[in-house]
Amino acid sequence: MNLTVSTARITAIGSYVPEKKLTNADLEQMVDTSDEWIVQRTGMRERRIAGENEYSSTMAYKAVEDLVSRYGQDLTDVDCIIVSTTTPDYAFPSVACQIQGYFHIPSTAAFDLNATCAGFTYALHMANGLITSGLHRKVLVVAAETLSRVTDYTDRSTCILFGDGAAAVLVEKDEQRPSFIAAHLGTNGEGGIHVYRTNLSKTMNGEDLLTSEKMVQNGREVYKWATRTVPQGVETLLEQAGMTAGDVNWFVPHSANFRMVESICEKAGIPVEKTLTSMEYYGNTSSVSIPLALQLGLNEGKLQNGDTLLLYGFGGGLTHAGLILKWDLDDRG
The missing domain is CATH 3.40.47.10 (Thiolase/Chalcone synthase)
Structure with a gap:
């Protein structure tokens, strides 16, 4: 798929992971596995697990706040919010709508998409298309997942894999320095x-x-x-x-x-x-x-x-x- 000449640039990034860790040693106490077996087959040593009151929305807020604090970005002129998630808090409202409400963004489209593990690249592709077409100028792209809540911790083949977290990027109109x-x-x-x-x-x-x-x-x-x-x-x-x-x-x-x-x-x-x-x-x-x-x-x-x-x-x-x-x-x- 050849792109038309892009006019969109990724300008800022932020992230958040929960404090709680699930180590390979912890998993050894839960299922029949070992640190050596997990590292050899997956390269994983730890995962972060959402706390009792942490959800895709709350982790998304913190990732966006991290972006703002790192880059001094203004969100008031964001005109589209795209959230990639397979684990939204609700069937509806979307996590994107929750983000709009939390940050009081005055005038923006807001929707979630589900392309599972390809979701972030899908969302970036859409953000670029919306900006390059002239429909939008500043898109907030967020990925947020609480996979621990949909992981079967009795299944040793899958429970060793998944963790929680969130990240955000801003994609903005920029004809001179497109990404x-x-x-x-x-x-x-x-x-x-x-x-x-x-x-x-x-x-x-x-x-x-x-x-x-x-x-x-x-x-x-x-x-x-x-x-x-x-x-x-x-x-x-x-x-x-x-x-x-x-x-x-x-x-x-x-x-x-x-x-x-x-x-x-x-x-x-x-x-x-x-x-x-x-x-x-x-x-x-x-x-x-x-x-x-x-x-x-x-x-x-x-x-x-x-x-x-x-x-x-x-x-x-x-x-x-x-x-x-x-x-x-x-x-x-």
Whole structure:
């Protein structure tokens, strides 16, 4: 999907993770597992878990407040709020509407989207489209997940993976310094049965589902799909942009599992040393994992203005979305 010439720039970022930690040692007391087994297979050591009174909305507020405090941004002229979440507080109102109310933003569109672990890249793609088309000028993009509330902590294959958190970025009109270079999105709805959470329907593609409010995942099938699909998507993105893997400063894939990231890197011809991830101490935070990795890259002094980034989200649906960006934030306030 070739982009028209973008006029949108990512100008600021903020994040929040809960204080409570769930370590591998904690999980050893809950299910039949071990720290060595978890680290070898996932690269994860800790996850953050929402407190009793923490929800996707409250963590989103704190991520936006962090953005404002870091960059001195004014939210009063935000004219669209997009929230990526699979775990909203309510079926409705949306988390986006809650954010509007909390920050008293006077005149803005507000909606949630659910593209699971590809949600952040989907939301960025939409923000760019809304701004480049001239429909909006300042879009607040937020990812927020409380996956601990939909995780089955008796299932040792999935409970070791997931954590909670939130992150936010501002995307603004800027014809001189646009961020967006290329985009590639895709879907394999037939594979939805491999990772799901039931709601009204109890069957999918003619097959009976495990009826549970908790997530159900066939990790082997998702792994096979992701390690086949994402490298192909990376190749498509680079071709669109007229680039090679060597032109990318940082590859930022969804932090699903470090072994999966290693396999994707090998097949895509990207050194794993050029990746930014967030799973080691935050676990798999679904749509929040990519912006948390960006925040960590900034905190560690790795990510610099002028860097070329290749972001790639992938997950339930099955759906995926990749972007090539030029990183160019505002100076911190």
